[in-house]
Amino acid sequence: MATASSLRAAPQKWSLNDLSSELLALIFEQLREIDERALAAARCLSRRLEAIATPVTYRTLCLNERIVALDADSRYPNLLRNVSTYTNHVIARSDLDPDGIRRVLDKVQRLKTVRWRYVDAEFRSGRLWLPSDVLNPQQTRFNGTKLFVEDLPLREFEGQLRDTYIRAIPTDLLVSLKLASPAPPLTTRLNSLKQLLLLSRRLETFHYEDRGQGTNFKFTEGERMPPLKDLVLKSYDWNHSKEDTRAYWDFTQLESLDLISVPVFNFLSAVDFPHLAGLRRLHCEDFSAHLVDKRQEATGGLYLLVANHIRALQILSVTCHIQLFPLDGILRHGASLQVLRFRDHVGFGEEDRRCPTLWAEDIATLAQGLPYVHTLEVDMDVALCDPPEFLRAICRFRSLQTITLHVQTVLHPLEVVHPGMDRDYDAALRTFQSLLREKQLARPDVPWKQITINVGGWRKVMVRRFSAAWRRQNENGVYAERCFVLERNEYGQMAYREEMSVEGRSSTPTPDPPTPNMETDYE
Known part of the structure; x- marks a missing residue:
């Protein structure tokens, strides 16, 4: 007689082969972003998985010395055959052999994009005209190829070299141009760069980066920038009038705008706010070295822009006078x-x-009115707020997973710091514990991904405080500027670390942080 247990259906085994090809392709797309080696391993599991994963593997090709080598055809015949069939996007570096790059590109049947990255501060001798020399005009015209250029060194060329940029970079293909972080010598003239921009009518992304006060473009009648979608200006001395801005710039298509160390008031006074209505991202940090401090007026202008003109921001990152920004x-x-x-x-x-x-009540108001904010960064001066209430209000954001809190050091420059004491670490630990506890009470279904506590104005490239008292503390390994991070690792556990800075002035390295007891400190 059959028993109940014998009649129970056997558990059904699940297999990747049960999924549709379309769903597997989507999974492999995500896997490629996470771990390319795992995707390569998946191709070995079965002929079906190989057939689905191979196009995903080769869709984007990052060139290296082996792929562009003269003997690559004989060493990797399957690779180059797959490149010809499946590759649409190629990433290349300027220090690779140009003949080898050209050989690989010529094999790509449907070349949609080329991402070109300069790796030298100078244009290398004999390679002055890259990437123009390695791109086949007939091929790029047929495929509508788009060119993305990164880390372009900023130089001013004169005489016979004045057309260097436009000879090196095909202006009819260029859709994105990002300059390299400047290295001396800096130029105060931008005519060569301006010529490249004016001729690049398909250009959508432009990232400009200088140092200090920076310089600016000098336009003449009839010149006009292409309609950009993504603009980053870092250390750009914006002094264009409203009339000049209307004549020479086109912001009507702009979706992302970063103004860093730029006189924001000058910019806001010159631009037509309705032209910025389509912004999805706005980032403003006016730490410029300009003599006239117009940051209060700039805050008022930013408020008017954000409140009355921009339709739907997804990212808002501003450093302003917060009391003047309702x-x-x-x-x-x-x-x-x-x-x-x-x-x-x-x-x-x-x-x-x-x-x-901000008051805790202000934070609570934001938490209630911003249901989709998953990343938040604010200041918390413990002398001007109630820290427990402040932290409790932060945990009311229903989607918040990443928080950065900026706080002041609890140390005094003249206090005696005994060995084994670390008051800033202890204060950060209490904040971690409060945020973990309050999050568990308020939103246990949306746990923290990362909590960062930035102490004393810490920066990745750090110039320490200048006073004699702090210099003596620094010599003893005691610093006012620290950065503590608690983040969820790949195993789902919260892991602690302290970010180390690159010392811009002090010869004394930042000390190693204490090792917390994970079983008790973050229970």
Whole structure:
């Protein structure tokens, strides 16, 4: 007689082969972004998986010395055959052999994009005209190829070399141009770069980077920039009038705007706000070296732009006078905003200055009105707020997973720091514990991915405080500027680390952080 257990259906085994080819292709696309070796291993599991994963593997090809070598055809015949059939996007470096690059590109049947990255500060002798020399005009015209250029060194060319940029870069293909971080000597003239931009009518992305006060373009009648979608200006001395801006710039298609160390008030005074209505991302940090401080007026202009003209921001990152920026301007974007970084100019670089801080009630208002914000960065001066209430309000954001808190050091420059003591670490530990506890109470279904506590105005490239008292503390390995991070690792556990800075002035390295007890500190 059959028993109940014998009649029970055997558990059904699940297999990748049960999934449709379309779904497997989507899975392999994600796997390629995470771990290319795992994707290569998946191709070995079965003929069906190989047939699905191979096009995904070769869709984007990153060139290296072996692939562009003269004997690559004989060493990797299957690779180059797959490149010919499946590759659409190629990533190349300027220090690779140009003849080898050309050989590989000529094999690509459907070349949609080329991402070209300069790796030298100077144009190398004999390779002055790359990438123009390695691209086949007939091939790129037939495929509508788009060219992305990264880390272009900023130089001014004169005389016979004045056309260097436009001879090196096909202007009819260029859709994205990002300059390299400047290295001396800097140029105060941008005519060569301007010529390249004016001729690149398909250009959508332009990232400009200089140092200090920077310089600017000198336009003449009849010149006009292409309609950009993504613009980054870092250390650009914006002094264009409203009339000049209308004549020479086109912001009507702009979706992303970064102004870093730019006189923001000058920019806002010159641009027509309705032209910025389509912005999805706005990032403004006016730390410029300009003599006239117009940052209060710039804050008012930013508020008007955000509150009354931009339709639907997804990312808002501003350093301003927060007391002059009413929160209704931010709340207006509650249906779209996902990332909010809202900081004050004062910051925490000096321990004797108080940094304006939002009230806990303000944080709670933002939490209620911004349901999709998953990343938040704010200041928290403990002398100007109730820290427990402040942290409790932060945990009310229903989608928040990443938080960066800027705080002041608890140290005094003249205090005696005994061996084994670390008061800033202890304070950060208490904040970690509060955020973990309050998150568990308020939103246990949306756990933290990362918590960062930035102490004393810490930066990745750090110039320490200048006072004699702090210099003596630094010599003893005691610093006002620290950065503590608690983040979820690949195993789903919260892991602690302290970010180390690159010392811009001090010869004393930042000390190793204490090792926390993970079983008790973050229980």
